[in-house]
Amino acid sequence: MAEIDTDAHFDIAICGGGLVGLTLANALGRSNFKIAVIDGQARPTFSEQKAPKQKAAEYQAVTLDGCKLASGFAPRVSAINVASMKILENIGVWQDIKRMLAFKQMSVRDTSGSANIKFSAEDIQLDSLGYIVENREILVALANKLKTHENISVFWDTKLNGIDDTPQTTDTAQATDKTHTYRLSIGNQTIYCDLLVGADGGNSRVRELSGIKTLRWSYDQEALVTTIKTEYPHEKIARQWFTSEGPLAFLPLAEPNLCSIVWSLNDVSEHKASNLREFCARLTEASEGELGNIIGADQRFSFPLTQQHAFSYVKENLALIGDAAHTIHPLAGQGANLGFADASALASELMQAKFSEKGIGDLALLRRYELARKPHNLLMTSVMEALKRLYTSGDPGINWIRNTAMKIANDNDLLKNMMARLASGL
């Protein structure tokens, strides 16, 4: 076996420089671990509008019919709850996020009846329930912060191609000890690590190469996302309508008449193909004119929606976090929030490992991370599944139960406060 270039040896390799992988890397920024972050895409910047991965031909040409909007807001935004905000604050990243909106209230309406639930931050003595932030804003802040940590090397534009977990040694002549656990083929080079973290999203290559299976099903729905301009200001309220076609969310942006929308639909093609005036009219109708007419929209993008959960988040010397471990329906905007909490939990276990004789790949240590996160993530997955089924049912009996339950919940302060706490993640 050839001698290993020790420069290419890392304690931890994090595959995936998305929201979750970069959060873990920054959380370990003050450790003594030597860390590699590997991402197949270029370093996120503000100059490059990170377009969703989609074939160019599928993008809809925006027609100039009076509704064209060039909002300057990126199409992908996330509702970040208070718990995630604190995680980002602790790693010194939240302070660097330039543009966001703190939302004070949430309103949920069932358009097949008259039920409505409203809950607010004030009810639970908070300033806000969460924040609407463009993903790009968070990614840029996370990537910039990484540069301040000398123990972290980042390989942008570099894909993980393969992994080999047969024991690797540093010196063929003498060493017989197992010193490096994984050999990673990344781009056109090789690196070594003791712990491999898969933070590489829903189609995780790390998960696939390590043979971890998932329970997976498609919702047969796609999410249509864009930025819209409304006649009336949003007043810092995040709104959701459960329409017969699927849940529609208006997430308030840092401009009073701009919202980012996520509309989960069985068939997005019709809405993507419609001209802008028609699209805006449909949105006005689906949102029951609550913010007046929709008077403009940006380019429309869509994302397939699947639910999946890895049977195991860990193996010896390997852990999965974020979407690599679980993806859920975006109807309650929780996917990234669960991922931030994963990153934080794994980081705190790894920091403890500094004081343990056992290495960072120790299965018992990694299982503690799994135990800290899996029950909560599974619970959230089940709640999303139940909500999705409840709100897409055409059964009049179920519609009646749903409406009645919403009315009862809206009249019950205790229940509303519980929902507000759930939304804030606290």
Ligand SMILES: Cc1cc2nc3c(=O)[nH]c(=O)nc-3n(C[C@H](O)[C@H](O)[C@H](O)COP(=O)(O)OP(=O)(O)OC[C@H]3O[C@@H](n4cnc5c(N)ncnc54)[C@H](O)[C@@H]3O)c2cc1C
């Ligand atoms: C329409 C929509 C709306 C959403 N809204 C919300 C919301 O409001 N709030 C919320 O909390 N969540 C929301 N989510 C969920 C959230 O976007 C995801 O949970 C989150 O982005 C997952 O982050 P991640 O870092 O785990 O994965 P990703 O963001 O998928 O990042 C994975 C990274 O790994 C890299 N990668 C992949 N394969 C390789 C490879 N082989 N080699 C190297 N690099 C690789 C990719 O380039 C990417 O940068 C929404 C999701 C959708 C679809």
